[in-house]
Amino acid sequence: MATVRPIVFGPQLSARLTEGATREWLVPDGTGGYAMGTVSGLRTRRYHGLLVVAGRTPAVRNLALASLDPVLTLPSGATVRLGVHQWADGAVAPDGNRLLTSFALIDGVPRWRWRIGDVVIEREVAAAAGRPSVAVVHRLVAGGPIEISLEALCTWRDAHGERTAGGPPPQVTPTADGCEVEGAYRLSGPGFAPSGEWFRGVRYRAEAERGLPQTEDLWYAGSFRSALANPGEAVEVSAWAGDLDDPPPPAAKTVSAARMRNRAVVAAAEPADETQAALVLAADAFVVRTGTGPDVVAGYPWFGSWSRDTMIGYEGLFLCTGRAETGRELLRAYAGTLSRGMLANTADTGSVEYNTADGTLWFLHAIGRHVTETGDDDLAAELLPALRDVVSHHLGGTRYGIRTDPADGLIRQGSAGEALTWMDARVAGVPVTARAGKPVEINALWVNALATVLDLAARTGTPPGAAEAAYPAAREGFSRRFPTPSGLLHDVVDGPNGDDATLRPNQLLAWSLPHAPLRPDRAALRRIGAELVTPLGLRSLAPAEPGYRGKHRGEPAERDSAYHTGTVWPWLTGPYVTAWHRLGVPVDDVLADIDGHLGEHGLGSISETADGDAPHQATGCPFQAWSVAEHLRARKL
The missing domain is CATH 1.50.10.10 (Glycosyltransferase)
Known part of the structure; x- marks a missing residue:
């Protein structure tokens, strides 16, 4: 019985926007919602995000968590931003894609690896099947110790539209282990520090090519912070909608379960x-x-x-x-x-x-x-x-x-x-x-x-x-x-x-x-x-x-x-x-x-x-x- 061959790209593709930003990955949640983005990490569509929530029907969706940007503090004290955004003036900053060593899609689970000298960081994204949720795991693979901050850029709007700073910002309420946004979804992870700032003029190049509105503003709700001392240690963040008092399993377990489920789906079809x-x-x-x-x-x-x-x-x-x-x-x-x-x-x-x-x-x-x-x-x-x-x-x-x-x-x-x-x-x-x-x-x-x-x-x-x-x-x-x-x-x-x-x-x-x-x-x-x-x-x-x-x-x-x-x-x-x-x-x-x-x-x-x-x-x-x-x-x- 055949299995799915992993799709793997090295730095010559994943680190270059002209190639990496035109290849898209998808993590469905089984309800019509999804997480979706590009190999390079650049959000090129207004539909891209880590948590896109289906409503009464799959046709009615809302973008919730747009991105979770990693910021590393190295042993030298240097700060490295691994996120990728393009702005209304065309500038790309930060450009963490340049540090990508690989992107892999293995059993339906996307994985990125960045190298900064002797430090290697890995990210995996998965959904808990059958509910609107996403699990994001960042793991120290080599080097360290480091400190990592994950900046949550949030919104709550129709997936076909945009939201700008001309209106009120999303309502963010701190919780014991993260925050709740607009009463619609929650973020959970370690060391959450609230913020509150508009990131203005985020540009979506694919929408520009399609003749559609190409910019919007995102709300920086806060960041999750953790220290990773040894290879193998990880920081786990979950986001979910639906029953907000019923959190999904821990993010690392969700990733493992997703991989096993996807293998079983394939095996059942022989x-x-x-x-x-x-x-x-x-x-x-x-x-x-x-x-x-x-x-x-x-x-x-x-x-x-x-x-x-x-x-x-x-x-x-x-x-x-x-x-x-x-x-x-x-x-x-x-x-x-x-x-x-x-x-x-x-x-x-x-x-x-x-x-x-x-x-x-x-x-x-x-x-x-x-x-x-x-x-x-x-x-x-x-x-x-x-x-x-x-x-x-x-x-x-x-x-x-x-x-x-x-x-x-x-x-x-x-x-x-x-x-x-x-x-x-x-x-x-x-x-x-x-x-x-x-x-x-x-x-x-x-x-x-x-x-x-x-x-x-x-x-x-x-x-x-x-x-x-x-x-x-x-x-x-x-x-x-x-x-x-x-x-x-x-x-x-x-x-x-x-x-x-x-x-x-x-x-x-x-x-x-x-x-x-x-x-x-x-x-x-x-x-x-x-x-x-x-x-x-x-x-x-x-x-x-x-x-x-x-x-x-x-x-x-x-x-x-x-x-x-x-x-x-x-x-x-x-x-x-x-x-x-x-x-x-x-x-x-x-x-x-x-x-x-x-x-x-x-x-x-x-x-x-x-x-x-x-x-x-x-x-x-x-x-x-x-x-x-x-x-x-x-x-x-």
Whole structure:
């Protein structure tokens, strides 16, 4: 059984901001909160911090403890600051990154080592699983004696926003072993000395690149102080939210427990190789438990739960990682959100919407895969009435113009100002790729959903309902309407301007789903490979097509305009590999491309997107659920 290979960087990368500050680590807490930062220690995003606390849903988070900066006093009396900050004027001070000898991510636990002459200091960060907390341990590895002070820079604000000195400072109340901030979280450690000072103009370079507010002010609440005389001695600090009277275990125990837990998570999935082991551990970050049960965080640091992402990623996140029972619980809970034949979609505000044409169909796909892989006919019998209702509403019509066309059995969708497929970006309220009409992947999913209902009905000996007549009509309509003379498929038929043969990757689902309506065409797959495949995934639009954008960068409107018009999406590697697999053609080289990416952006994970143009620099969320899930699934074919 394979284990996760440590990711290790020496001083030539970790000590240099141009390299170290573009590689990010993540420590999830299992509730949707996290600790996150960069290899160099520089906070480059407003989302970076040691304690980011999830609220009622994972979509609603608050930044609490921004940083805990080490300040060393050496035997000579010299003072050395190991923190790293950039300021509004561009200056970087202090620049403790210069003293880093290494950064390592071992079993999901990040570790930094600094050398100052004969003194070596090590830091490790971990979370107590299942609660909003962080443990930070600084250990003397060599040299000494030294004194260490850990300066706590605090705030309490929405993770998407900023807080400045123009308003009142955070309310800090001393406790017996630390302090309480805003009545929302506590810090605990040795020798706490209160302070009270604004650190003004902290700059976030990644937000500047994204055209978003780039500075804020942080409150220096105080410092934890300790003497470390001998190698092996450590100073431990914990921070936690939730029940403030219930502290987590001591920080060193939390670090040890996190490492052991992560090893167990990987072992339970029995990975075949080191890359698969790394993806299993990466998947663990996205499966969380909230007050209402299990859920999936679509991506870190800014996404919450989205039903489409959850259901696309279901097989990889749950069935490929030994979490079938947790997955069963999630599917039953999501079934309870069905309304008028549509699955609820939780927005990043925490509100519930019904605004996808495909999320519900992916839900039926997830149920089908669960039952097929686990043999859970009891779940099939329980959910079949709801699934038959989904079919009936899609046949008769539901929200946003979603209904079946009796002329060809295919699903039509579209509503003014809405983008209902996965290509859902909007600029100034206007969809960039509305794709009104009959999109190819929606109808591939529709055929797959109808076949799934028939299969589940047969397994449980119950009537399939309207799916029995709808399935052959939809399959015949698909086979008649979508193919083009070249062997490729239309991206949309019956759109506002007729049939659209724009070369996009959506047609892959017509060949890759379990009940795909068509058998893959070799020539078509070769054309898609030549035009769309990159080392990180598939482009969302072929470069030769009008409107192609090769860079996913700039201000929000620029990025959203490029989001589905050329930007690369790693999750699409799954359908591409599966389509070739159905022809018996291995494409292991495509899957192998991701190996190097695991150490160059979101460490140990796969990014949301990448530039369409070479060298395909990663963009979007550094840690994305369906990117990881589809690579896991495809590796198990």
